[in-house]
Structure formats: structure tokens, C-alpha cells
Amino acid sequence: MGVEVQSSQATFFTLRRHHLLKPSHSCDALKVIDDVLGLNAQGALNYQLSLCARVRDLNSTFIRESLDRRALVRTWMMRNTVHIVSSDLFPIVQTALRESFVEEWNRWTVRTGSKASPSTWECYYPDVMKALEDGPLTMSQLSERLNVSEEDTRRIVHRVVREMSLKALVCHASSLGTWHHETEHTYARVDRWLPDFRPMKEEEAKRELILRYLKTYGPASMQDFSHWSGMKMKNAKPIFDSLKPYLGEVRISGQRQSLLALKEDVEEIAETKPVPVVRLLPQFDALIMGHKDKTRFLDPEHRAKIFLPAAEVAAVMLVYGRVQGVWKMRKGGKAWSLEVSPFKQLTEEHENRLEDEIQRIRGFTGFEIERKDA
Secondary structure, eight states, X not given: OOEEEOHHXXXXXXXXXXXXXXXXXXXXXXXXXXXXXOEEOXXXXXXXXXXXXXXXXXXXXXXXXXXXXXXXXXXXXXXXXXXXXXXTTHHHHHHXXXXXXXXXXXXXXXXXXXXXXXXXXXXXXXXXXXXXXXXXEEHHHHHHHTTOOSHHHHHHXXXXXXXXXXXXXXXXXXEEEETTEEEEXXXXXXXXXXXXXXXXXXXXXXXXXHHHHHHHHOSBOHHHHHHHHOOOHHHHHHHHHHTGGGEEEEEETTOSSEEEEEHXXXXXXXXOOOOOOEEEEOXXXXXXXXXXXXXXXXXXXXXXXXXXXXXXXXXXXXXXXXXXXEEEEEEETTEEEEEEXXXXXXXXXXXXXXXXXXXXXXXXXXXXXXXXXX
């Protein structure tokens, strides 16, 4: 049967593990990135604000400096999307998910006619590795080194680099642009950029990744993990089965499906109490992307306001554990506007906490930000 808890207890347990109830100190920023298993890197300002929501007194240069000194690495990871993870976590994620990465990538590229077979582009690998031998290059520089000029062939170079990234041959290196708006990325050989990188044993990596996922995103289902990671259910199930001695069942009151959590966390989940907190989370935040079933945070009638066409994901306003609105920040001249669209009228207390959040973003970014209401 497992332990029965209220939905709010599961919600606030996850929020605590995401460092969203009590942000951590800046000296623990790398640990926070590890705890949430990486930052989705779709937009520099987005991943900066994701970490800022979890770390107080964060310097806006921290992520870029950590990438440059290789404490962090950016490449295609969960769900075949670009993420930033620590260099220590990278071998776990890459080894655990490589099979799923490559299988899904080959299925898509062959189905769309981009290549004839899974191995079609492997003939390009030696030339790319040789071109990157002397250091990182932008995609334009790499195409020039490979003597590629035709548009169709340049597109293939982009896809070959992505394919090689999924196989841990290539990764992102430094980026051009500002800390909040990158204009171009450079790419490097993993064996040169991360010389200490060593793949793990596959089953060991999968076990470790699932345990880490449940530590931060639990209680959760196997479907939740599969959705978050991109690992096929058929590949995840044997690993979950092998971890049964370490897992406990948690049932949320009013729901039929049992969820899983680390045994050591079950009691803490059952004792969790709500905390009055308002958070502004950016697009593609780890919390919002972390579960297939998002009902613990999001009412179903609001889902279409968050998950938008063309795979866009809105920035959300989290009020006492629930998504209660969306927001967006735009630059106009030297100033920025921050527009908030609540799903319902906020109480005076919620308004005060929202103002604190906006002030926190002003302090982190150094931007002149004017609040606007939709």
C-alpha cells in the first residue's frame, strides 16, 4: 500500500529539494545544479534565472566562469535538449542516457530522410575531430575548416556535431555574447575539453541517475522519469525493478497511482508542511519539466497556457506551490518590462511576496525593470 500523503506534501517536498523554499548560499551553487540534475539551456537568461531562484547572492558571471573552467559542461542531454550539468554529473547522465539519445536521434533522422541509415554520417566524424584538434571552433569556423559552403551541407555539419555530442565525442565549449544573451557557441572535442571524462558502466550509471532523480523529483513514477530523461520505459523498467530494495511507495490522497520515493525520504515527505512562498520561474525551468504528470503543481485547465505551440514553455508564477500565472520579461531600450499575468486576482500577501521576487530579479540582473500587469 505504501504511505498516503496529501498532494501539497508531495509538492512542497519537491520544492524543498529544488531549493525553492529556502535558497542556498552562492558557495553551494554547483551542488544546487547537481541536485536539480542540470539546467535546461534554452536561452541564457532562462538558465541564469533558474539558478538565481535557487541560490541567493548569485553572481551573474558564475555560470559562464564555471563553464570556462570546465566545472560545468553544456551539451545535448535529457530529452535530446541542451542542458548544463556539472562535469562530475556528466559521465552519469551521458552513460545512462546515451542508448536512448542515439536510438531516438537515429529514428528521427532516418524517418525524416535526413540520412539513409543510422551510420550514414559516421564518415564525417574523423574530419570533425581533426578540425577540432587545435581547440574549440564556432559552427561557422568548423564549416570553413571542413571546406563546406553549400547550405544543405552546412546543415549536415550542424547535425553531425549534434550526433557526435550525443555520443560524447563533442560538447559545447565557450560562448560568445553577454551573460544573458549568447550569440554563438563554440564546440570542442570531449577528450580535449574534459580530459578526465570516463564513461561509467551503463547499468551503474542508470541506477545512479534514477536514484538522484527520485531524491529531487520524488515522489514520482517511472513514467515521470522516462518523460524527464528521454529514456524509454522498456530500458528504465529493469533498472527500477533492481532498485526495489531502496524504494518506497507513496500514494497521493485521491489518486489511484502509487508513486516512488527513496525509502529514506518517505517519512520526511509525510511530515512536510506547506510554506508561504511565491517564486517566478523562467521558461523551461527544471521543476516544470521534471514530471509527466504535473498536477501536483499545475491545474489541468491551465496547462495550455504553459505548454505552448512549437514546443515553447512559458515562464510561470508559483504561488504557494501551485502555478497561478505566467510572466515574461522584455527589453525595450535600456529598460526591461516584466509583465505578470495571474490566473486569478492575487491577495495582498501574495502581491507583497511577488514584489519581493521582482526585486530579487532586479538585484541579480542589475537591470532596470518596470512591472506591468496584463
